[in-house]
Amino acid sequence: METSLAHLSITEAAKKLKVKEITALDLARACLVEIEKRNKSLNAYLEVYTDVEAQAKVADAKRAQNEKEGKASHPLLGIPLALKDNILVEGRVASAASKMLEHYTATYDATVIKKLKDAGAVFLGRTNMDEFALGSTTENSAFGVTRNPHDETRTAGGTSGGSAVAVASGMALGALGTDTGGSVRAPSSFCGVVGLKPTYGAVSRFGLIAAVSSFDQAGPLARTVEDAELLFTTIRGEDALDSTSISETEYPARTAPKKIGVPVSLIAQGLDADVRVRFDAALVQLTKAGIPWEPIELPTLSVALATYYITNFAEVSSNLARFDGIRYGLSQKGETLFDDYATSRAAGFGAETRRRIILGTYVLSAGYYDAFYGKATAAREQLRREFVEIFKKVDIxxxxxxxxxxxxxxxxxxxxxxxxMDIFTVTANLTGNPALTVPMGTVTRDGKNLPVGMQFTAAHGDESGLFAIGKLLVL
Amino acid sequence: MISREDIEGLAALSRLKLTDAEIANLQKDISDIVGYVEAVSQVEIPSAVGADGPAHAAASIAPQHRNIMREDVLRTGESAARLAGKEEQVRAAFPTRQGDFNVVRKIIQKDE
Structure with missing residues (x-):
């Protein structure tokens, strides 16, 4: 049993802070001790901020001030969090784990950062990720792989691998990641934590380094569903600086979930047998808790992964065109202007990033555009419609x-x-639905117990349905 | 398999300098990946979806497929305040700076 304060849930820590059993400084120091012990081998943080204790002291002072004035403190006041390296914090480096932005200092705060600062959260540092959020295991970072705390010969999952490891190993109480095709959920599953990909537009993308703009959402990684819910309700909301953000009333409210749908043909193949056993056991548990399941079919799911990757390549190639070595980021000079661009981009981008830019250029080329990007966009809309229809029959x-x-x-x-590997996670990004991963036990590999996650997807705007069912799955 | 010339053409369009070894690897990787994602071109999409082109598909519901316009006026209020006064930080990121200017290569040349 871990006794360090660094292993508390946010909710527990907030209670202790409220009754003055502990201070924000105690919490921050406890996390720094764990970071000192484990970050060298796990490589979760690319940078630990030097002013963590100072931030914690500010939070403690703010709490004292609030008490004096009889004001309630936000539950995140003084809670130490980790931030994925693609989220801008004014005056701090945000590199997207790329040589291209290795020395780039953010000029403003992302909206999610502004909201967390207003709440009084303490930022421990920036966490490792796949370069520009392109990958599934955090092996594509320009600054080394992040290792899984349950078995250091294994990956953390990705792309928010550093954030997941920080939460799983006591190096932060919670974290922010971003999810483009599973980038919050995959590392959460591999590391045994809770992760949420919100409804598209629920959380502002302003100040996130763009990967695939029509998929990207920032989301929390936490130890409990309650913690993920608290982080989500703090960062959500419409934002004048993100035209795709939506109000909380964009989608009609739904009642608590009563029925689960399982896409049986999708999970019939390519799934490890013992993961299937854990999944079936979790379904039994939820049935006992009063939420039975039924088989469902979503015909367009069979091409979801192809649809996802075509769109990913296309948007990545256009989004990353901004990195030209002229205005900011890595800049190398060649013989001609063309060489300036081509050498800067070759030196700044890693192999997977270059591969996806080439693939995106290919699928958007004249002659291929209709067959790839055009078809993918239509398939995506068809899939979204199938999801809207199925959520008239099931809740999750x-x-x-x-x-x-x-x-x-x-x-x-x-x-x-x-x-x-992204077969189950990409659909929520294609359709814009919210999805939550919750630990559903462990499986054994090479004598080590490794966590696996259960993913719940809900109707657009129904994060509360996800939190309700997630809280029922206690293993 | 996709040809070496095709990869070189895509690299030029992408403004990427590639090594010979990388081109050879990409010929294989891109052929494999395109072979997989090609499945989508076989999909029969009901005429109601995307018949008028993807841009028109369900414009009323899916936020990510909606064109969102705003008035071409100066921002005011909180969102303006959040962006104000960052000019110096932006200039500080210039690769080659001279005073308040970002030095770039001369691109207009005299006919020879």
Missing amino acids: IATPTMPCPATTIGEKSDPLSMYL
Whole structure:
């Protein structure tokens, strides 16, 4: 049993702070001790901020001030959090784990950061990720792989691997990640924590380094569903600086979930047998808790992964065109202007990023555009409609989050085999639905117990349905 | 398999300098990946979806497919305040700075 304050849930820590059993400084120091012990081998943080204790002292002073004035303190006041390296914090480096932005200092706060600062959260540092959020295991970072705390020969999952490891190993009480095709949920599943991909537009994207703008959402990683809910309700909301953000009343409210749908043909293949056993056991538990399941079919799911990757390549190639070595970021000079661009981009981008830019250029080329991007956009809309229809019959779609436990480092060196692991997570990004991963027990590999996650997907805007069912799954 | 010339053409369009070894690897990787995602071109999409082109598909419901316009006026209020006064930080990020200017290569040249 872990006794350090660094292993408390946010909710527990907030209670202790409220009754003055502990201070924000105690919490921050407890996390720094764990970071000192474990970050060197796990490589979760790319940078630990030097002013963590100072931030904690400010939080303690704010709490004292609030008490004096009879004002309630936000539950996140003084809570130490980790931030993925693609979220801008004014005056601090945000590199997206890329050589391209290695020395880039953010000029303003992301909206999610502004909201957390207003709440009084303490930022411990920035966490490792796949470069520009392109990958599934955090092996594509320009600054080394992040290791899984349950077995250091294994990956943390990705792309928010550093954030998941920080939460799983006591190096932060909670964290922010971003999810483009499973980037919050996959590492949460591999590391045994809770992770939420909110409804598209629920959380402002202003100040996130863009990967795939029509998929990206910032989301929390936490130890409990309650903590994820608290972080989500703090960062959500419409934002004048993100035109795709939506109000909390954009979608009609729903009642608590009563029925689960399981896409049986999707999970019939490619799933590790013991992950399936854990999944079936979790369904039994939820049935006992009063939420039975039924098989569902979503015909367009069969091409979801292809649809996802075409759209990903296309948007990545256009989003990353902004990195030209002219205005900011890595800049190298060649013989001509063309060489300036081409050498800066070759030196700044890693192999997977270059591969996706080339693929995006290919699928958007004249002659291929209709067959790839055009078809993918239509398939995406068809899938979204199927989801809207199915949520008239069921309240939650359940699948395993990942088809397997954490991969070993180097196991998925072939890019296509890496992409195939995202089979269950990409659909929520295609359709804009919210999805939550919750630990559903462990499976054994090489004598080590490795966590696996259960993924719940809900109707647009129904995060509360996800939190309700997630709280029922206590293993 | 996709040809070496095709990869070189895509690299030029993408403004990326690639090594010979990387081109050879990409020929294989891109052929495999395109072979997989090609499945989507076989999908029969009901005429109600995307018949008028993807941009028109369900414009009324899916926020990510909606064109969102705003008035071409100066921002005011909180969102303006959040962006105000950052000019110096932006200039500080210039790769080559001279005073308040970002030094770039001369691109207009005399005909020879």
